[in-house]
Amino acid sequence: MTYIAKPKFHHPGLKKNELGYTHRDYEGKISTLCAGCGHDSITASIIEACYELSIEPHRVAKISGIGCSSKTPDYFLGNSHGFNSVHGRMPSVLTGANLANRDLIYLGVSGDGDSASIGFGQFAHSIRRGVNMTYIVENNGVYGLTKGQFSATADRGSKSKKGVTNTDNAIDLVAIALQLGATFVARSFSGDKSQLVPLIAAAIGHKGASFIDVISPCIAFNNHAGSTKSFDYVREHNDAVNRLDVLVGRDPIAVDYAPGTVQVVEQHDGSKIALRKIDADYDPHDRLGAQTFLARHAAKGQIVTGLLYVDPDAEDLHSHLNTVETPLNTLEADTLCPGSATLDKFNASLR
């Protein structure tokens, strides 16, 4: 959705990752979002995480719904296939894509309107099914593209730019994701790249339904006094439970931290997450504890961020369905079609 061509040249000394790709290889088109939009920071974090993980850019499928957030897959991983689908329906499209080819990495990008309102059902059911994906909600509490209506994640009592007070209760997607059995649940803030990048990287490494709610202020319609999704408000009320590093193919650097405050989580794909705990009591393997912790802090008006829950031994939809390892989209008539001899027997059984 951009009109300006992005120049392809770059500095010859640009750092390369393990696969020899530079940062630029993970970029997409020039963003057409408002200058300063939180979503662009998330885009930058996705690029950074993919670069850090040395992912082959074309092995990612990026799928979105409709809205400002859903436009962003055009702005990262330009060599990946993207699918800007139907409003609120990213989860089903992603589920189908994932079933067709289990070998790609699936990145679902959605917004609060897309996932908490029109697509609330699809959000819920894709999480329930344990689709192997990284589901990012760029949450600004407002309908930006249609100019400032409240979304379902807007807090009760918060004020719109036009001065209207929201009287509806807010949906906390993180709380819902925990309840529905997501096996990787995190929240972050678009302005906190040092927390967000490793969260995205860890989510990609996770085999199962990973959900990240990223508070992303809308500078055009939801960054004023009275908003609970503004830069200032989120910075003031952010309560991080942990900081993490993702270590791929490297020795854990956990030794750098004081014992008792670092926890190394090894995921299915071999990647390791080093969690630097800020809240000493916080246990990211306790779903029930996470739900209580979240509710307790929400009551105090605090926005809990960090990795809230992870099940490193999670299973995904393909395990539940017991599908073959070979991607279904590569199977041809020789393996799929039972043939005429079988059909003759089938006919004979119906006489």
Added chain:
Amino acid sequence: MSDKKPISSVNDFVVRFANVNGSGSASANEMFARAILRHGVPVSPRNIFPSNIQGLPTWYEVRVTEDGHLGARGGVDMMVAMNPQTWDKDVAGIEPGGYLFYDSTKPMPSTKFRDDITVIGVPLTAITNSTYTDPRQRQLFKNIIYLGSLSALLDMDPKLIEQLIGEQYKGKEKLLSSNVHALHLGRDWALQNLKCPLGLRIKKSDKVGDRIFIEGNSAAALGAVYGGATVCAWYPITPSSSVAEAFTAHCKKYRHDPETGKAKYAIVQGEDELASIGIVIGASWNGARAFTATSGPGISLMTEFIGLSYFAEIPAVIMNIQRAGPSTGMPTRTQQCDIIACAYASHGDTKHVLLFPEDPAEAFEFAAAAFDLAERLQTTIFLMLDLDIGMNHRLCRPLKWDDSKQYDRGKVMTAEMLEEGRDFGRYLDVDGDGIPYRTYPGTHPTKGSYFTRGTSRDRYARYSEEGSVYADNMQRLVRKFETAQDLVPRPLQANAERPTKYGVIYFGSTSPAMDEAIGLLEARGHQLDRLRIRAFPFHSSVASFLAEHDFVYVVEQNRDSQLRQLIVNENGIDPVRLVPIVHYDGTPITARYIAKAIGDHQDHLKVTPLRKAVS
């Protein structure tokens, strides 16, 4: 008894069973139909059932038809009245001279009968109660006992029924012998106490041949297995649920890796129809063959995605097992009422490919072909079945498959082609057929990726709101639809013996009734050329057929003559020349109905029947 003579007929009559649903009658009734088939006599059974699980009336109708007329006939020659709730209506529905079979355990007042029918009472409850103590057994075996009595009354060979019981309860000896025992209880009572056989009789014949007896939904599901579908997403809705259930059963049998036991398919029961079609679109976008099965209300919900499939050019197969609409309509009654809804589904200018199978054999063929068409045309293909084909056992030719057949995966640009430097424009018409190339996600590190969107874009998939760019794309989509005309199954024409100015167009489940009606019309002296439409877009032969006839009847099972509307709209012809013949009460159309409607119209036109003209 009045003067009306009892109906006398061999291998040509209709038996209707009136039952309460949930009483276990379905399997006994089906066994009755199968047993007649084993006599070499064709049958056409139909379930008439409520949208309910237990306690409401349900009927099972078996048309015994040595001549092989598989459409519904109308009228009942013998009523097996097992449901007191519907007694009056059931008795009233019997043809004069017909037969009433009932449970005579409790005496009935004579006012409950008619004097122009033959009444046959068998004390079913008394027999079961004296033999069985368990209430469940009493219920189930009562059904087998009436089957036994009927076998004697209709002169059926009990060995053939025993054979069927043997096949059904293979390995379950106790059930097998108790069913055979129940069969003979009923049979022996009838032989000892009633005059057997009646005027209605089954006589061994050889008219079944190698035909098979199968439900359309099961055949369509098997077509999906043979056609290479690997992803199925669905949401339960009558009358389509048995498609996904049959697909599951067929896949369990035919699609597991013999070594690892792993599944070469993925079936997801979606949370609704939106998710089901979303999963299909996502899977097809990613290069798998995917389908969903639904009915009218599901189609309504799916329309936004269908528009995306059309505009972003993503293959999809939707099996629509039509039922009577609008809204919830009559969920367990048949109609062909989604023609317009599917042909033009979604907002904006759209057109979609529809396939109209006439029976399970074609449902199998067209289901398999739908995946080739979807990938070749990169759009949604609708397989338009209906409840009558989908949920009833139908006698049809055996299913056939050519082992040399490879799937047509359509225009897919591979990594090698991209390496060669082929120009890839996702919406670029390189061959002049309106069909562009696509790439699967993950094909090549630097070439061939593109952004799929429902918004307007240029030939290279770049976002654009330029009017000329948009129009260029819409024109190409028209070209693509024209290409489809020659890829879809062609209409089949059958001409009358003598040249005629009159024609009839029909499609789908109307087929057997139409074939039979032609005979009835000929007997009245009306000659008609026939064209069975098997797909939309219409092949050019449809226009030729219209041009060759003064009047063409369009026979269909909906109120608004939707196929006629589509023909008028797409062929730009004078609507006066297309005469609608519609049947839409939810029951399957009959030959009698068609013949009367067309015959009356012909008479109204003051056509001199050929027979009179030549005499």
